[in-house]
Amino acid sequence: MPLQTTKNIWHNGELIPWEKATIHIMSHVVHYGSSIFEGIRAYTQSGSGSAPSAGIFRLEEHMQRFRDSGHIYRMPLGYTVAELSQAVIDVVEANGVAPCYIRPVAFRGYGEAGINPLTSPVEVYIANYPWGKYVPGNDGANVCVSSWNRHAPNTMPTLAKAGGNYLNSQLIRMEAEINGYDEGIALDVHGLISEGSGENLFLVRGGVLYTTPLSSSVLNGITRSSVLTLAKDLGIPVMEQTLPREMLYIADEAFFTGTAAEVTHLRSVDRYLVGDGTMGPVTKAIHDEFFGIVHGTKPDRHNWLTPVSVKAEEPVAV
Numbered sequence: 528m529p530l531q532t533t534k535n536i537w538h539n540g541e542l543i544p545w546e547k548a549t550i551h552i553m554s555h556v557v558h559y560g561s562s563i564f565e566g567i568r569a570y571t572q573s574g575s576g577s578a579p580s581a582g583i584f585r586l587e588e589h590m591q592r593f594r595d596s597g598h599i600y601r602m603p604l605g606y607t608v609a610e611l612s613q614a615v616i617d618v619v620e621a622n623g624v625a626p627c628y629i630r631p632v633a634f635r636g637y638g639e640a641g642i643n644p645l646t647s648p649v650e651v652y653i654a655n656y657p658w659g660k661y662v663p664g665n666d667g668a669n670v671c672v673s674s675w676n677r678h679a680p681n682t683m684p685t686l687a688k689a690g691g692n693y694l695n696s697q698l699i700r701m702e703a704e705i706n707g708y709d710e711g712i713a714l715d716v717h718g719l720i721s722e723g724s725g726e727n728l729f730l731v732r733g734g735v736l737y738t739t740p741l742s743s744s745v746l747n748g749i750t751r752s753s754v755l756t757l758a759k760d761l762g763i764p765v766m767e768q769t770l771p772r773e774m775l776y777i778a779d780e781a782f783f784t785g786t787a788a789e790v791t792h793l794r795s796v797d798r799y800l801v802g803d804g805t806m807g808p809v810t811k812a813i814h815d816e817f818f819g820i821v822h823g824t825k826p827d828r829h830n831w832l833t834p835v836s837v838k839a840e841e842p843v844a845v
């Protein structure tokens with residue numbers, strides 16, 4: 528689906544028109560992939576009888592990860608978590624689009640042409656736009672184990688949400704789609720389960736919820752951490768441990784989590800049906816709790832939503 532544009536993009540402290548947010552072809556990032564980014568969703572909440580309001584999901588945690596990604600790459604963003612969070616609120620309110628997806632991105636811009644990024648300026652942008660469901664498959668996603676592995680430890684740092692990491696994700700996603708699957712799951716360099724091309728992975732077996740640890744070359748997903756909190760709230764036992772590939776084939780339930788994927792259940796893996804292919808009870812409990820909170824039908828007991836005043840209930844692209 529083509530990107531729907533909005534009016535404004537935040538750039539280094541100012542709102543500029545969408546079409547002016549361009550960069551030079553000789554910018555460092557174009558040649559060497561020196562970018563870091565975030566993906567955040569703002570949801571509309573149905574109030575009790577009143578006008579709908581909007582809330583940004585776990586804004587500060589995303590901005591902290593944004594700064595952490597910059598820190599790992601020695602790319603100082605020049606803004607505090609509070610300033611970046613305010614910038615997100617400003618751009619969302621200025622554009623008046625909710626629900627929406629928010630994309631902060633920082634990169635090394637136009638400077639020297641060599642590999643060392645330190646002499647190229649850091650540019651920070653924040654865009655937002657309407658965006659719906661990410662992982663296809665309304666009745667659950669049909670996924671495969673990719674022939675591509677995730678980054679080996681001490682190669683590309685997976686705790687940094689860096690643009691360059693997504694070359695690996697692109698290979699995984701393209702291979703999956705070309706072979707008729709909705710998404711691919713990568714193994715790590717040891718042949719153990721890592722994650723999807725843009726999602727963390729959870730499995731359920733015998734009522735226990737399993738997910739891979741940060742040492743399995745995964746991104747420290749904010750939806751993942753939310754699901755771990757919800758599982759604790761719901762009294763679901765959780766094991767965070769390395770998992771062999773075949774756990775995918777004997778799982779009772781499986782689901783992806785991510786800002787884009789939200790909570791998406793897996794129907795099949797490598798054509799093995801997961802359970803009976805429908806959303807299982809543990810996944811459903813977590814799914815309903817997650818969507819209840821973000822859509823305002825359940826209390827936001829962990830204060831995950833930052834309110835923004837956006838009048839539109841439906842996406843309105845400009």
Ligand SMILES: Cc1ncc(COP(=O)(O)O)c(C=O)c1O
Pocket residue numbers: 566696722723724725726727745746747748749750751784785786787
């Ligand atoms: C590789 C990868 N893993 C996991 C996730 C899920 O992270 P989050 O829940 O913070 O969006 C994402 C999406 O950002 C991702 O790109």
